[in-house]
Amino acid sequence: MNLVRSLLFAPANxxxxxxxxxxxxxxxxxxxxxDGTPExxxxxxxxxxxxxxxxxxxxxxxxxxxVRINETGSAHAExxxxxxxxxxxxxxxxxxxxxxxxxxxxxxxxxxxxxLGARPLSIVGGVESxxxxxxxxxxxxxxxxxxxxxxxxxxxITDIGGQxxxxxxxxxxxxxxxxLAAKMAGLAALDQAVVEIRDDQRFRADxxxxxxxxxxxxxxxxxxxxxxANEMFSSAPEEVERGRRLLAAARExxxxxxxxxxxxxxxxxxxxxxxxxxxxxxxxRVADSSAxx
Amino acid sequence: MNLVRSLLFAPANxxxxxxxxxxxxxxxxxxxxxDGTPExxxxxxxxxxxxxxxxxxxxxxxxxxxVRINETGSAHAExxxxxxxxxxxxxxxxxxxxxxxxxxxxxxxxxxxxxLGARPLSIVGGVESxxxxxxxxxxxxxxxxxxxxxxxxxxxITDIGGQxxxxxxxxxxxxxxxxLAAKMAGLAALDQAVVEIRDDQRFRADxxxxxxxxxxxxxxxxxxxxxxANEMFSSAPEEVERGRRLLAAARExxxxxxxxxxxxxxxxxxxxxxxxxxxxxxxxRVADSSAxx
Amino acid sequence: MNLVRSLLFAPANxxxxxxxxxxxxxxxxxxxxxDGTPExxxxxxxxxxxxxxxxxxxxxxxxxxxVRINETGSAHAExxxxxxxxxxxxxxxxxxxxxxxxxxxxxxxxxxxxxLGARPLSIVGGVESxxxxxxxxxxxxxxxxxxxxxxxxxxxITDIGGQxxxxxxxxxxxxxxxxLAAKMAGLAALDQAVVEIRDDQRFRADxxxxxxxxxxxxxxxxxxxxxxANEMFSSAPEEVERGRRLLAAARExxxxxxxxxxxxxxxxxxxxxxxxxxxxxxxxRVADSSAxx
Numbered sequence: 001m002n003l004v005r006s007l008l009f010a011p012a013n014x015x016x017x018x019x020x021x022x023x024x025x026x027x028x029x030x031x032x033x034x035d036g037t038p039e040x041x042x043x044x045x046x047x048x049x050x051x052x053x054x055x056x057x058x059x060x061x062x063x064x065x066x067v068r069i070n071e072t073g074s075a076h077a078e079x080x081x082x083x084x085x086x087x088x089x090x091x092x093x094x095x096x097x098x099x100x101x102x103x104x105x106x107x108x109x110x111x112x113x114x115x116l117g118a119r120p121l122s123i124v125g126g127v128e129s130x131x132x133x134x135x136x137x138x139x140x141x142x143x144x145x146x147x148x149x150x151x152x153x154x155x156x157i158t159d160i161g162g163q164x165x166x167x168x169x170x171x172x173x174x175x176x177x178x179x180l181a182a183k184m185a186g187l188a189a190l191d192q193a194v195v196e197i198r199d200d201q202r203f204r205a206d207x208x209x210x211x212x213x214x215x216x217x218x219x220x221x222x223x224x225x226x227x228x229a230n231e232m233f234s235s236a237p238e239e240v241e242r243g244r245r246l247l248a249a250a251r252e253x254x255x256x257x258x259x260x261x262x263x264x265x266x267x268x269x270x271x272x273x274x275x276x277x278x279x280x281x282x283x284x285r286v287a288d289s290s291a292x293x
Numbered sequence: 294m295n296l297v298r299s300l301l302f303a304p305a306n307x308x309x310x311x312x313x314x315x316x317x318x319x320x321x322x323x324x325x326x327x328d329g330t331p332e333x334x335x336x337x338x339x340x341x342x343x344x345x346x347x348x349x350x351x352x353x354x355x356x357x358x359x360v361r362i363n364e365t366g367s368a369h370a371e372x373x374x375x376x377x378x379x380x381x382x383x384x385x386x387x388x389x390x391x392x393x394x395x396x397x398x399x400x401x402x403x404x405x406x407x408x409l410g411a412r413p414l415s416i417v418g419g420v421e422s423x424x425x426x427x428x429x430x431x432x433x434x435x436x437x438x439x440x441x442x443x444x445x446x447x448x449x450i451t452d453i454g455g456q457x458x459x460x461x462x463x464x465x466x467x468x469x470x471x472x473l474a475a476k477m478a479g480l481a482a483l484d485q486a487v488v489e490i491r492d493d494q495r496f497r498a499d500x501x502x503x504x505x506x507x508x509x510x511x512x513x514x515x516x517x518x519x520x521x522a523n524e525m526f527s528s529a530p531e532e533v534e535r536g537r538r539l540l541a542a543a544r545e546x547x548x549x550x551x552x553x554x555x556x557x558x559x560x561x562x563x564x565x566x567x568x569x570x571x572x573x574x575x576x577x578r579v580a581d582s583s584a585x586x
Numbered sequence: 587m588n589l590v591r592s593l594l595f596a597p598a599n600x601x602x603x604x605x606x607x608x609x610x611x612x613x614x615x616x617x618x619x620x621d622g623t624p625e626x627x628x629x630x631x632x633x634x635x636x637x638x639x640x641x642x643x644x645x646x647x648x649x650x651x652x653v654r655i656n657e658t659g660s661a662h663a664e665x666x667x668x669x670x671x672x673x674x675x676x677x678x679x680x681x682x683x684x685x686x687x688x689x690x691x692x693x694x695x696x697x698x699x700x701x702l703g704a705r706p707l708s709i710v711g712g713v714e715s716x717x718x719x720x721x722x723x724x725x726x727x728x729x730x731x732x733x734x735x736x737x738x739x740x741x742x743i744t745d746i747g748g749q750x751x752x753x754x755x756x757x758x759x760x761x762x763x764x765x766l767a768a769k770m771a772g773l774a775a776l777d778q779a780v781v782e783i784r785d786d787q788r789f790r791a792d793x794x795x796x797x798x799x800x801x802x803x804x805x806x807x808x809x810x811x812x813x814x815a816n817e818m819f820s821s822a823p824e825e826v827e828r829g830r831r832l833l834a835a836a837r838e839x840x841x842x843x844x845x846x847x848x849x850x851x852x853x854x855x856x857x858x859x860x861x862x863x864x865x866x867x868x869x870x871r872v873a874d875s876s877a878x879x
Contacts, residue, residue, distance in 0.1 A: 011552050035563035038552045128564075130477040134430060137720060154564035160476050160507035161571065169462075169755075170505040173469030176759030183746050184716040195559045212756040214746035221553075221560045259597050259624045260807075266781045267807045270621035271714075271740035278747065304845045328856035329845045421857075423770040427723060447857035453769050453800035454864065462755075463798040466762030488852045514846075514853045 001188040005233035011036030012045035022059040053087035068093035091122040098131035100142030128152025140185035153192035191215035207232035294481040298510040298526035304329030305338035315352040346380035361386035384415040391424035393435030421445025433478035446485035484508035500525035536569040587774040591803040591819035597622035598631035608645040639673040654679035677708040684717035686728030714738025726771035739778035777801035793818035829862040
C-alpha cells in the first residue's frame with residue numbers, strides 16, 4: 001500500500017457515484033458505510049455491496065478497493081464486516097481505532113476468511129479521536145494485517161473540541177504523531193481530508209504539508225482531489241532530475257574520497273543521499289507501475 | 294468546570310484587588326498564594342484568606358472561587374492547603390503537578406473534608422514544567438477530584454530553558470499534549486496566560502489559537518483579559534447562526550438519503566455535523582447559564 | 587556540556603580540515619567517522635585518528651573534542667570505538683541511538699577505560715530516526731555517561747520519508763520531544779544542522795527557533811556556522827541589560843510586597859523572574875569562561 005497517493009471515499013448508498021470509480025485514477029477506492037451513508041440507509045447499502053463490487057470488478061477497476069465499515073462496537077459493525085468480507089475487495093477500512101483489541105478482532109475475522117482459502121486482505125485504520133492519537137504507537141504495531149493508517153483531522157478536532165484552520169497548527173501534534181507511528185511500523189500513512197472541496201489551492205497546500213511530514217498519500221472526497229493528490233504525492237520531474245544529478249555528484253565525490261560535499265549550496269552527506277535515492281527510486285517504481293497499467 | 298472561559302488570578306496579599314472580584318465577570322477566580330504573593334507575605338496572606346473569602350461570598354460573587362496553594366513539597370504547601378480548606382471555596386489550584394502522588398495527596402485531604410460533611414471541592418492542576426508535560430497523560434487520569442488542567446507556558450519555557458514568542462511554536466508540542474490529556478480524561482482545559490497585559494491583539498490571537506487546539510478557556514491576569522477571554526471562548530452569533538443553518542441542511546440531506554453533502558463549499562459529514570451540534574449546544578447552554586445569573 | 591553553543595563536525599578522512607580546528611572558536615569539535623567519511627576511507631581514517639588528535643592537543647585546541655563513531659551494530663562501530671578510546675578525546679558521539687542497550691554498551695566500554703585509570707568521557711547521542719524520537723524519553727535517562735543529545739533533522743526526515751522546509755514544521759514534533767527529553771534528564775540539547783551552508787539568514791532563523799525551543803547549541807558544518815551559532819546561542823547585550831533591569835525592578839517590588847508587577851508592558855512573576863535570573867547568570871558564566879580562555 002506504499003504507493004497509495006489517493007484514497008477516494010464515496011458513500012455506499014450512492015451507486016451512481018460508486019459506478020464512476022473505474023473512470024477515476026485513484027490509487028485506492030473506499031465504499032463508505034460509515035459517515036458517508038445516513039443511518040436509515042446503512043442496511044440497504046450493505047445489502048447492495050456485493051453487487052456493486054461485482055460491477056466494479058467487471059469494469060476492471062484499477063486501484064485497490066476497500067469498504068469502510070462502521071465503528072467497531074456500533075450496531076452496524078458486525079453486519080458491515082460480514083458483508084464486506086463476502087465481497088471481492090482488497091481490504092477493510094476501520095474508522096476510529098482506539099484499542100489494539102479492536103484491530104485484532106477484525107484481524108481474526110480476516111484470518112478466518114483466509115483459512116477458508118480466500119486471498120489475504122489488509123486493514124486501513126482510522127486515527128481520528130483523542131484515544132486513537134494517544135495510543136497510536138501501540139495501535140500501529142498491534143495487528144499484522146494492518147497495512148495503513150489514515151489521520152482524520154475533522155473527527156479528531158471534533159473529539160477534542162477545537163476548531164480547524166487552513167494552516168492546521170491545531171492538528172500538527174496529532175498529525176505528526178500518527179505519521180511517526182505508521183511509518184515506524186512499516187505501514188502506509190494517509191493524510192487528512194480537505195473538506196473545502198472547491199479550493200484547489202488549499203488542497204495543494206495541505207497535501208504539501210502532509211508530504212513534508214512523511215505521509216505518502218491523502219484521503220480524497222471528489223475525483224478532482226484525486227488528480228491533485230496524485231500530482232502532489234508524486235515527485236515533480238525537476239525534483240527527480242535534481243535527485244539524479246545529486247547522485248551523480250555523490251559518485252564523483254566518493255571516487256575522490258569526499259564524504260560530505262557542497263551541491264548547489266547544500267552540504268550533502270548520508271541522509272540527503274538516502275533521500276535522493278528514495279526519490280529517484282520511487283519515481284522509477286511509479287513509472288514502472290504506470291507502464292504496467 | 295466545562296464552562297470556564299476565564300480564570301482570573303490575583304495575589305492573595307492584595308485585598309484591594311481581590312475585593313474587586315464581585316464586579317468582574319470571570320467564570321472563575323483564583324486567590325493566588327503562589328507566584329503572585331512574595332515569600333515574605335505568604336503567611337500573612339494565608340491568615341487573611343478566610344476573611345477575604347467571607348467578604349467575597351457576602352458580596353454574592355458569581356463564578357467559581359479557588360485558592361492556588363504553593364507547590365506541594367514546598368515549605369508553604371501544607372499550611373496553604375489547610376487555610377484553603379477552612380475557607381468557603383469551590384476548589385484548590387495546585388501548581389506544577391508532576392506526579393500522580395501529588396494529586397492523590399491533595400485528593401485525600403479533600404476526601405477527608407467531605408467525610409466531615411463539607412461539599413465536594415475540585416482540583417485544578419497546573420501543567421507547567423517538563424515533567425508535568427511529559428507525564429500529563431497519566432496525571433490527567435490520576436485523581437477523580439481533578440476537574441481541570443491549565444497549561445503554564447511561561448513556567449514551562451523557563452523550565453526547559455527556551456524563549457517565548459508571539460506565535461508560540463516553542464510551546465505547541467507541550468500545549469497540544471496538555472489539552473489532549475485533559476480532554477481525553479474528561480477535564481476542562483485552560484490555556485496559557487498572556488503576560489503582555491496591554492496588548493489586546495496578542496491576547497485575542499493567543500486565545501484563538503488555544504480555542505482551535507481544544508482549550509475551553511484561559512488564564513487571565515487582569516479584568517480586561519477576562520472580557521477578552523469571555524468573548525473569544527464564546528461562539529460569535531454568526532458562527533452559531535451558521536451552525537444552525539448547517540444542521541437544517543443536514544436534516545434535509547438526511548431526508549434525501551444523502552450522508553455527505555456540500556454546504557457553502559465544504560463537504561459535510563459526521564465530524565462537521567457533530568461540531569456544529571456541539572457549537573449550537575454550547576451557545577444554548579451559555580445562554581441558559583447567563584439567564585440564570 | 588551545558589555551555590556548548592557550537593558543535594563543529596569535520597570528516598575524519600580530511601586532515602587538512604581537521605587541522606584547522608585550533609583556529610576555530612567552536613565550543614566542541616567532532617572528528618566524524620560516520621556520514622562524513624566515505625565507506626572506502628573509514629579504515630584509513632580510523633588508523634590516523636590517534637595522530638590527528640595528538641596534533642590537535644599539541645596545538646592546545648580550545649573546546650571539547652569528540653569522535654563520532656559509526657552506528658552501533660554496523661561493521662565499523664567496534665573498531666571505531668576502540669580507536670576513539672585510544673585517543674585523547676573528551677567523548678564519543680554515537681549516531682542514530684534507538685535503544686537504551688546501545689548506549690549502555692558504549693557506557694560499559696567507557697567505564698572499563700575509566701577503571702584502567704583514564705579520565706571520564708562523556709557520550710553525545712544522536713536522535714535522528716523514527717525509533718530514536720519515539721523512544722527519546724527512555725533513551726535520555728538510560729546511561730549516566732550520556733551528557734548531551736543532538737537532534738538530526740535531515741536523517742529523521744529521510745527515515746520518515748518526508749521533506750525539509752525552511753520553516754521546519756515537519757520536524758517540530760520530533761525536535762520538541764527531543765529537547766524535552768534531553769533537558770528533563772539534565773542533558774545538553776544540541777539542535778539540528780542547517781545544510782544550506784551559504785545561507786546565513788536561514789541559519790540564524792533556524793538557530794533562533796532552536797533556542798526558543800530550549801536547545802543550548804547547534805550542530806555546525808563549517809567555521810562560518812560556528813560564528814553564527816556562538817552569536818545566536820549567547821544573549822545579546824541588550825537582552826542581558828534588560829534582564830538586569832527586570833531583576834532590579836523585582837527587588838523593588840518585593841520590598842513593596844508586590845509579587846506580580848508590570849514591567850515594560852509585561853506582567854512579571856515567578857517564571858519570568860527565573861528566566862531573567864538564568865539569562866543574567868548564563869551571560870556571567872559565559873563572560874567568566876571567555877576570560878579563562
